[in-house]
Structure formats: structure tokens, C-alpha cells
Amino acid sequence: MYTFLPENITPVKQKASKEQKSMIGAIILGLILVIAAVVSWSYYSVSLRKAERLKTELLDLRKDGFVIRNQQGKQVFRLSFDSGDLDLESCSKYGDILTCTRSDKGKLNFFIQTVNPKDTVMCYRVRWEEFVADTVVQHTMYWDDAYWYGGAEMSTQHWPIKLFGYQEPKPFVTSDIYSFRDHFGGILERYWLSSNAAAIKINDSVPFHLGWNSTEKSLFFEARYKDSPYKAPPGNQPFPELSYRVCVGSDVTSIHKYMVRRYFNKPTKIPSESNFKYPIWSTWALYKTDIDQDKLLRFTEKIKKYKFNYSHIEIDDMYSKTYGDFDFDPIKFPNVTEMFAKMKEDGFKVTLWIHPFINYNSSNFGVGIERELFVKEPNGRLPAMVQWWNGIGAILDFTNPNAREWFQNNLKRLRTKYGISSFKFDAGETSYLPEQFSTYRPLSDPSMFSRRYTEMAIPFYDRAEVRVGYQSQNISCFFRIIDRDSVWGYELGLKSLIPTVLTISMLGYPFILPDMIGGNIYTNGTMDSDKIPDRELYIRWLELSAFMPSMQFSVPPWLYDKEVIEIAQKFTQIHATLVAPLLLELAGEVTDTGDPIIRPIWWISPNDENAHKIDSQFLIGDTLMVAPVLEPGKQERDVYLPEGRWRSYKGELFQSTPVLLTDYPVDLDEVAYFIWASEETVST
Numbered sequence: 001m002y003t004f005l006p007e008n009i010t011p012v013k014q015k016a017s018k019e020q021k022s023m024i025g026a027i028i029l030g031l032i033l034v035i036a037a038v039v040s041w042s043y044y045s046v047s048l049r050k051a052e053r054l055k056t057e058l059l060d061l062r063k064d065g066f067v068i069r070n071q072q073g074k075q076v077f078r079l080s081f082d083s084g085d086l087d088l089e090s091c092s093k094y095g096d097i098l099t100c101t102r103s104d105k106g107k108l109n110f111f112i113q114t115v116n117p118k119d120t121v122m123c124y125r126v127r128w129e130e131f132v133a134d135t136v137v138q139h140t141m142y143w144d145d146a147y148w149y150g151g152a153e154m155s156t157q158h159w160p161i162k163l164f165g166y167q168e169p170k171p172f173v174t175s176d177i178y179s180f181r182d183h184f185g186g187i188l189e190r191y192w193l194s195s196n197a198a199a200i201k202i203n204d205s206v207p208f209h210l211g212w213n214s215t216e217k218s219l220f221f222e223a224r225y226k227d228s229p230y231k232a233p234p235g236n237q238p239f240p241e242l243s244y245r246v247c248v249g250s251d252v253t254s255i256h257k258y259m260v261r262r263y264f265n266k267p268t269k270i271p272s273e274s275n276f277k278y279p280i281w282s283t284w285a286l287y288k289t290d291i292d293q294d295k296l297l298r299f300t301e302k303i304k305k306y307k308f309n310y311s312h313i314e315i316d317d318m319y320s321k322t323y324g325d326f327d328f329d330p331i332k333f334p335n336v337t338e339m340f341a342k343m344k345e346d347g348f349k350v351t352l353w354i355h356p357f358i359n360y361n362s363s364n365f366g367v368g369i370e371r372e373l374f375v376k377e378p379n380g381r382l383p384a385m386v387q388w389w390n391g392i393g394a395i396l397d398f399t400n401p402n403a404r405e406w407f408q409n410n411l412k413r414l415r416t417k418y419g420i421s422s423f424k425f426d427a428g429e430t431s432y433l434p435e436q437f438s439t440y441r442p443l444s445d446p447s448m449f450s451r452r453y454t455e456m457a458i459p460f461y462d463r464a465e466v467r468v469g470y471q472s473q474n475i476s477c478f479f480r481i482i483d484r485d486s487v488w489g490y491e492l493g494l495k496s497l498i499p500t501v502l503t504i505s506m507l508g509y510p511f512i513l514p515d516m517i518g519g520n521i522y523t524n525g526t527m528d529s530d531k532i533p534d535r536e537l538y539i540r541w542l543e544l545s546a547f548m549p550s551m552q553f554s555v556p557p558w559l560y561d562k563e564v565i566e567i568a569q570k571f572t573q574i575h576a577t578l579v580a581p582l583l584l585e586l587a588g589e590v591t592d593t594g595d596p597i598i599r600p601i602w603w604i605s606p607n608d609e610n611a612h613k614i615d616s617q618f619l620i621g622d623t624l625m626v627a628p629v630l631e632p633g634k635q636e637r638d639v640y641l642p643e644g645r646w647r648s649y650k651g652e653l654f655q656s657t658p659v660l661l662t663d664y665p666v667d668l669d670e671v672a673y674f675i676w677a678s679e680e681t682v683s684t
């Protein structure tokens with residue numbers, strides 16, 4: 001920061017040589033420059049000190065927060081400092097870095113660095129670091145007039161984000177929102193994006209808590225170690241630091257693309273084509289834990305009988321004797337060899353349900369204790385017990401290379417022994433970690449446990465299914481949204497599907513499995529296996545799933561009637577012939593771009609305000625727009641066509657766009673979809 005001037009430079013007296021002369025010239029010139037810099041610097045510093053607000057590029061800093069404008073001068077981002085005011089007299093600016101060293105509470109390390117990575121993008125790195133342990137840093141971001149997207153999977157999911165009531169900041173960590181509905185979901189990233197083309201990424205190192213006040217339309221960003229599952233990295237003091245980067249661009253789509261390329265991993269491989277083309281069949285919703293060899297073979301017989309195709313069949317909970325066994329229960333599955341031979345003959349690939357728990361009465365429990373494979377008590381050698389939805393057990397410590405290897409070897413043995421293709425990796429959320437625990441490698445951020453667990457899917461990526469994700473975009477497999485209830489609404493019902501899939505898409509996960517068609521036959525947490533989902537709900541769910549990256553059946557269509565079977569066949573065919581080729585083309589691009597496959601309407605119309613709030617339509621790529629019916633008793637819906645030429649599935653051409661088609665008729669066996677019409681198709 002400071003430049004020192006040499007004190008006793010005296011002019012050289014003796015006659016100087018030519019080189020000496022030019023050297024003296026250079027020194028004098030250098031001196032003049034230095035002096036000029038110092039003078040202007042001091043002048044600038046003084047003016048900074050006098051100011052009530054400081055400017056750095058398009059950001060105006062005040063003692064209690066800052067606002068950012070875009071290149072047109074419109075305010076697009078507003079944030080306030082809640083945990084302390086800056087002392088602006090302690091601020092100075094050097095180059096592109098504005099630094100302050102005091103707040104009204106004392107010493108701090110604050111800086112804003114301006115980065116201009118592209119002509120159209122301006123970014124601000126902000127860091128507020130306290131030097132007092134157990135204090136908190138809280139900043140509040142205001143939504144103002146913008147719509148916001150991103151963050152986390154939620155049990156009640158809206159697009160754009162809609163939050164209710166008031167929430168104190170709580171740990172932003174992965175959780176099972178089926179069981180804990182007011183937590184954050186299993187897939188989350190510290191990333192938000194607004195329709196005003198502003199985006200914020202909270203730094204990975206922050207002990208991050210999120211809260212909100214819906215009345216004032218604000219999000220609270222808090223850094224805290226006190227009363228928190230975050231731990232300061234080993235050897236560090238628990239001084240909370242809140243750091244993030246805010247970037248502003250020319251439109252929402254391009255700023256999102258910039259952020260994704262800059263901050264997210266992306267897949268490096270593409271899961272098996274058949275996931276995208278043919279339905280996955282799961283035993284779960286129909287059989288629950290009563291699955292056995294007979295039922296499984298009858299299920300596969302029926303799939304064939306009704307001429308459905310299959311990517312694979314998933315043997316779900318519970319095929320083993322005890323949770324944690326990694327083998328079949330010989331009573332429920334008396335002749336596994338024969339069973340697999342039969343399924344192979346019928347062309348069924350098989351995947352198995354798997355989870356990170358070893359229950360206390362599994363024979364592997366002792367093995368895990370002996371080899372120290374489990375998450376442990378905080379200071380002990382003993383495993384910390386956890387209660388999960390299928391009993392009590394220990395949980396494998398995926399930060400421990402031995403536990404990783406042991407788990408993987410068990411999975412590989414199942415693959416070799418029975419020809420299992422892959423696994424449905426269930427759970428993995430931090431909500432199933434013990435209250436107090438220690439791991440082989442310390443988890444400063446508990447969600448890293450979820451990330452470590454997703455890595456277990458890597459050798460099985462081609463047909464794997466995982467339901468947690470945190471910085472896991474480069475685990476190139478399908479990510480499943482959490483179990484749905486068989487209901488119509490936004491709380492884990494049919495209407496939550498598009499908002500959830502779009503949210504996860506924005507977090508950089510392109511291969512998304514929208515879980516089971518018709519839901520799990522639960523109604524708000526109660527299993528109700530005697531009933532099947534409402535017929536109309538099932539049909540509408542099936543139709544929407546046909547336009548998703550993968551379809552998964554569990555409640556089979558033949559439990560209803562002939563018409564439902566025919567509608568199911570129609571839509572599995574549409575999925576295979578119309579949707580899958582496009583999905584595969586887009587999947588091919590993902591490894592280069594990280595762009596989502598399922599896109600919001602604003603993707604192609606970023607400056608169209610109407611497009612910012614549509615939560616019941618979506619795009620596959622840029623060219624196929626889907627508008628399913630999501631209301632009971634409706635055979636019509638409003639459809640918004642963004643600017644462009646669109647040909648409907650009925651053959652109509654729409655050229656005067658954007659336009660809202662009201663009460664557009666859509667029969668029970670139809671989904672409204674529209675294909676981007678290029679010049680050629682228009683003229684013919």
C-alpha cells in the first residue's frame with residue numbers, strides 16, 4: 001500500500017557518462033512518477049475519508065451496505081451489512097481493490113475487488129472477515145423488483161423462488177426434505193441468480209447459514225461457527241468470514257452461463273443412452289419393503305406383457321436380510337442365480353438400492369467397528385449411532401479411504417456375483433449424520449459428506465441414481481429429486497416437479513430424474529399402499545415425465561385400465577422418438593458447456609418479463625417447449641409463447657409472438673408442446 005521515497009538522493013556532480021546520464025534521467029522520471037502517484041493517492045485517500053459513500057466501478061459503498069448498477073445505470077443488486085457498520089475513514093482504494101480495516105465493532109478485514117472478466121460482465125469479490133471468535137457476520141440481500149432462482153431443492157418449491165414468513169439463518173446444508181420439510185434439500189449450491197442479470201456465489205470456505213424475511217423480500221447470508229455444524233478448518237481460529245462474488249451481466253441467461261462456467265464443475269461423461277430413452281422400472285412404490293423373488297419376476301413379466309421398454313429394473317428396499325448386508329435375503333430370494341438368469345434372458349439390466357447405513361444387527365456392523373469404517377463419536381473410538389427411516393445403525397465414513405474402498409468392494413462384488421449394472425444410491429444427506437461426531441478427515445462443511453458420498457457413484461455412473469449433490473456436478477450420473485407425495489400441489493406434488501427440475505438445472509446438474517410417475521403412493525408422509533394414485537393425477541404425471549430427461553415407473557399403468565395403458569404406451573413412444581434424440585444431443589453438449597438440458601422459458605427470451613415467472617412450462621434445449629396440464633379436472637390451460645415462430649403439436653403455426661394463448665385445449669391424453677419453427681418450415 002505504502003510507497004517509500006528514498007530520503008537522500010543527491011544530484012550526481014561529476015560529469016556523467018552517456019549511460020550515467022540516461023540512468024539519471026530514468027531515475028528522475030521514475031521519481032516524478034512516484035511522487036505524482038503518491039500525491040494523487042493521498043488526495044484520493046483524503047477524499048475517500050470525507051465521503052459518505054465510496055464508488056468502485058458501478059458499485060456504491062456506504063457504511064451499511066452497497067448497491068450495484070448495471071451498465072445502463074439501473075440498480076440491480078442491493079445488500080446491507082447487518083452485523084456491523086463499516087468505518088469509511090478506515091477505507092482506502094488501491095487499483096481495483098477497496099479495503100477497509102475497521103467497523104463500528106473494531107478491527108476487520110474488508111475488501112471489495114472489482115473484476116471485469118468480459119465486456120459485458122462486471123464482478124465484485126467481497127470479503128468481510130472478523131477477528132473475534134464466535135461472532136457472526138450477516139449481510140442481507142434484497143430481491144427488490146427482481147425474480148430470483150437457484151439455491152436449494154425445497155419441499156415446497158416455487159419458480160421463481162417464493163419464501164414464506166420469517167426464517168432465522170440456519171445451516172445451509174443438505175437434508176432429507178421428505179422427512180424434514182422445513183430444511184434445505186439434498187441438492188443445493190450457494191448460488192442465486194436474478195432476472196435483473198445479477199448473480200451471487202457464496203465462497204465455499206464460508207460457514208454459511210441462510211435465512212429470510214418474506215415481508216421485506218430479503219435473504220440473510222450469515223457466516224457463523226457458534227452453535228453451528230460448521231467447524232473452523234483445523235489449526236484456524238473460529239473467526240467467521242463472509243465472502244462472495246456478485247456478478248452483473250447484460251441479461252439473465254448470459255450471466256448464468258458465465259457463472260456456471262466460472263464456478264461449477266460439469267459432467268465429464270454421459271450416462272447410458274438407455275436412461276434417456278427407455279423407462280426405468282422401480283419396485284418401490286408398488287411393493288415397498290415387501291419385495292421378493294416372485295413379485296419381482298411377476299413385475300418383469302407384466303412389463304413385457306404390456307410391451308413396455310426398459311432401461312433397467314431397480315430392486316429397491318429391501319432385498320437383504322438386514323440393512324447393511326450387501327446380499328440377498330435367501331428367504332425372500334430363494335434362487336437368485338436363477339432369477340438373474342431369467343431377467344438377463346429377458347433383457348433386463350438390474351440396479352440395486354443401496355445406502356450408507358449398517359444397522360446394528362447386520363453382520364457387517366462388527367466388521368465396520370473392527371476396521372473403523374464408521375463415523376465416530378466426537379472423541380471416541382466408538383461409532384456414533386444414527387436413527388434413520390429403517391432403524392438404527394452406524395453410518396459409513398466416506399472421508400475415510402478404507403471405508404470408501406470397503407463400500408466400493410462390496411458393490412463391485414455384487415456386480416461380479418450377480419451382474420448388477422449399477423445402484424440407486426439413497427440418502428447421503430447431513431441430516432443422517434449423528435448430532436455430534438468425528439470423521440477420518442474433518443468436515444469443516446458438513447455437506448462435504450454428501451459430496452464424498454456421491455463420489456461412490458463414479459464407477460457405476462452409467463445407470464446410477466443419487467439424491468444428494470453439493471459441488472457434485474462432475475459426478476456424471478443422474479440426480480434424482482426427492483420422493484414425491486401422490487398429490488397435485490407445490491409441496492412435493494405434481495406442481496413441484498417443474499420448479500424443482502429447473503432449480504436443480506440452474507445449480508449445474510443436467511441429468512435429472514424426476515422420481516416416480518404418480519409419486520410414491522404416499523400422502524404427506526403416510527404410506528397408503530392399498531390405494532393407487534388418483535387416475536387423472538397419474539396420467540398428467542406420466543405426460544410430464546415423458547418430457548423429462550428420464551422416465552421412471554413404479555406404480556404401473558396396468559393397475560388402472562386400458563386407456564391408461566394406451567396413454568402410457570403413447571408417451572413412452574413420444575419420449576423415445578421425439579424427446580430422447582434431443583436429450584441425447586443436448587447431453588452431448590453438456591460436457592463442453594455445462595448448460596442445462598431442461599431450461600426455463602426465459603433462457604431464450606431473457607428480457608421478456610413474462611417469461612421470468614412461468615413455473616408450469618419449460619424448454620428442452622432451445623427448440624422444444626412443453627406446457628403440461630397440472631390442474632385436476634382441466635382439459636385446457638394458458639400457454640405463453642415467447643418470441644419466435646412456434647409450431648404446435650397439433651400443427652398450428654404461431655408467428656405473432658410473444659403471445660398468451662388462453663384456455664388452449666389439451667385433452668386428457670395430450671401434452672401441449674411447441675416446436676421452434678425455422679424459416680424453412682415457415683415457408684412450406
Ligand SMILES: *[C@@H]1O[C@H](CO)[C@@H](O)[C@H](O)[C@H]1NC(C)=O
Nearest residue numbers: 125126127203204205243244
Ligand atoms: C474463497 O475460499 C477459498 C477456499 O475455498 C479461499 O482460498 C479464498 O481465499 C476465498 N476467497 C475469498 C475472496 O475469501
Ligand SMILES: *[C@@H]1O[C@H](CO)[C@@H](O)[C@H](O)[C@H]1NC(C)=O
Nearest residue numbers: 166167212213214215216217
Ligand atoms: C420482516 O420485515 C418486516 C418489514 O421490514 C418487518 O416489519 C418485520 O419486523 C420483519 N420480521 C422480523 C421477524 O424481523
Ligand SMILES: *[C@@H]1O[C@H](CO)[C@@H](O)[C@H](O)[C@H]1NC(C)=O
Nearest residue numbers: 333334335336337338339341
Ligand atoms: C434354482 O434354480 C435352478 C435352475 O432353475 C434349479 O436347478 C434349482 O433347483 C433351484 N433351486 C432352488 C433352491 O429352488
Ligand SMILES: *[C@@H]1O[C@H](CO)[C@@H](O)[C@H](O)[C@H]1NC(C)=O
Nearest residue numbers: 321322323359361362391392
Ligand atoms: C434386525 O433388527 C430388525 C429390527 O430392528 C429386525 O426387524 C430384523 O429382523 C433384524 N435382523 C436380524 C438378521 O436379526
Ligand SMILES: *[C@@H]1O[C@H](CO)[C@@H](O)[C@H](O)[C@H]1NC(C)=O
Nearest residue numbers: 265268458471473474475476
Ligand atoms: C470434480 O471436481 C473437483 C474439483 O472441484 C475435483 O477435485 C474432482 O476430482 C472432480 N471429480 C471428478 C470425478 O471429476
Ligand SMILES: *[C@@H]1O[C@H](CO)[C@@H](O)[C@H](O)[C@H]1NC(C)=O
Nearest residue numbers: 179181487489491523524525
Ligand atoms: C404435511 O405434513 C407436515 C408435517 O409432517 C406439515 O407441516 C405440512 O403442513 C403437511 N402438508 C400438507 C399439505 O398437509
Ligand SMILES: *[C@@H]1O[C@H](CO)[C@@H](O)[C@H](O)[C@H]1NC(C)=O
Nearest residue numbers: 307308309569570572573576
Ligand atoms: C419399445 O421400443 C421399440 C423400439 O424402439 C418401439 O418400436 C416401441 O414402440 C416401444 N414401445 C413402447 C411401448 O414404448
